[in-house]
Amino acid sequence: MAVRLDDIDYFLAVASHGQARRAAAALGVSQPAITKGLQRLEKELGFPLFERSKRGMQLTPVAEQFRQRTQALRASLGEAIKEAADLHLGAMGVLRVGVSPLYAQRLFVPACLQLHRQRPAARIRVMIHLNDALVAALRLGDLDLTINALPGVMPEDLQGVPLIEDALCMVVRNGHPLLARRRLRIADLVDAQWMLPGPEVAARRNVEGRLAEAGLPPPRVAVEVSNTATQLGRLLSQSDLVSILSESQLQGPSGEGLVPLPFVEARFVRTIGVLTRKGAALPPLAQRFLELLQEASATGKAAAAPRRRAAAGVPDS
Numbered sequence: 001m002a003v004r005l006d007d008i009d010y011f012l013a014v015a016s017h018g019q020a021r022r023a024a025a026a027l028g029v030s031q032p033a034i035t036k037g038l039q040r041l042e043k044e045l046g047f048p049l050f051e052r053s054k055r056g057m058q059l060t061p062v063a064e065q066f067r068q069r070t071q072a073l074r075a076s077l078g079e080a081i082k083e084a085a086d087l088h089l090g091a092m093g094v095l096r097v098g099v100s101p102l103y104a105q106r107l108f109v110p111a112c113l114q115l116h117r118q119r120p121a122a123r124i125r126v127m128i129h130l131n132d133a134l135v136a137a138l139r140l141g142d143l144d145l146t147i148n149a150l151p152g153v154m155p156e157d158l159q160g161v162p163l164i165e166d167a168l169c170m171v172v173r174n175g176h177p178l179l180a181r182r183r184l185r186i187a188d189l190v191d192a193q194w195m196l197p198g199p200e201v202a203a204r205r206n207v208e209g210r211l212a213e214a215g216l217p218p219p220r221v222a223v224e225v226s227n228t229a230t231q232l233g234r235l236l237s238q239s240d241l242v243s244i245l246s247e248s249q250l251q252g253p254s255g256e257g258l259v260p261l262p263f264v265e266a267r268f269v270r271t272i273g274v275l276t277r278k279g280a281a282l283p284p285l286a287q288r289f290l291e292l293l294q295e296a297s298a299t300g301k302a303a304a305a306p307r308r309r310a311a312a313g314v315p316d317s
Helices: 007-018 022-026 031-045 061-088 101-118 129-137 202-213 231-236 284-311
Strands: 050-053 056-059 094-099 123-129 145-149 158-165 166-172 193-197 218-223 243-246 258-260 270-278
Touching: 007 022, 007 031, 007 061, 022 031, 056 061, 094 101, 094 129, 094 284, 101 123, 101 145, 101 284, 123 129, 129 145, 129 158, 129 258, 129 270, 145 284, 166 202, 166 231, 193 202, 193 231, 193 243, 202 243, 218 231, 231 270, 270 284
Parallel strands: 094 123, 094 145, 193 218
Antiparallel strands: 050 056, 145 270, 158 270, 166 243, 166 258
């Protein structure tokens, strides 16, 4: 089988845009070139790729599976070509990393500083966003890896490397009316107003799930944020809104004037780590960055151990 690479590109473009005309415009080629390329590919494969109608071109069920595998392979090939070109030019390559804003300072910055010292010619592209956007960009091949909370159930197309534990907590301001209750329970949140990220964000879904498990309605969201609540700490500390913060945030400036709600369901245990695409080899630069992240997190755990023992009243041996 002699499949041409440009025919694969034509196929992926039409699958994305739904029309040969739009795919041709996106790739900067003529529409007849797209049509001929699809015909050649279908002939080589021995099965039709699209169902054609007045509404456009829809993938056949078999072609959808082919597209998923082909898109991942094409992205990996593109990276290999780019890496080879960078090495030929004497560059060290480009690292493309996505970072949750919660862990930019704690995990990304120390590892990035180390990488910059070791690979001064390397270039780094950083995307700082919430988990949903990071995972979408990773799946598209726009990122080599992401640093964020790992999914409770790992998707089949991704793999994770744990780094640290950092629980998520429901929080309120000091002096909040809820804290005056003699025995605070999750049911007491039924009338609470919340500040939360959008419904597509895993942290929001965690809260919704806990309330649903307790037989409560979804949270009444008064303030919806597109990022984390870190920059809106004053709004929390001067209102009766309930929100969510990580334990590491609570221990820093972002947590000033805020306290976690004191019942078991208000805390979500999470593992923070690195996500990569399963089956896609990491470029050497990304592999080195991952190693530095692991080293930095191990050092951080060792440094934090005495503080945890002191907080628990356990003397050092």
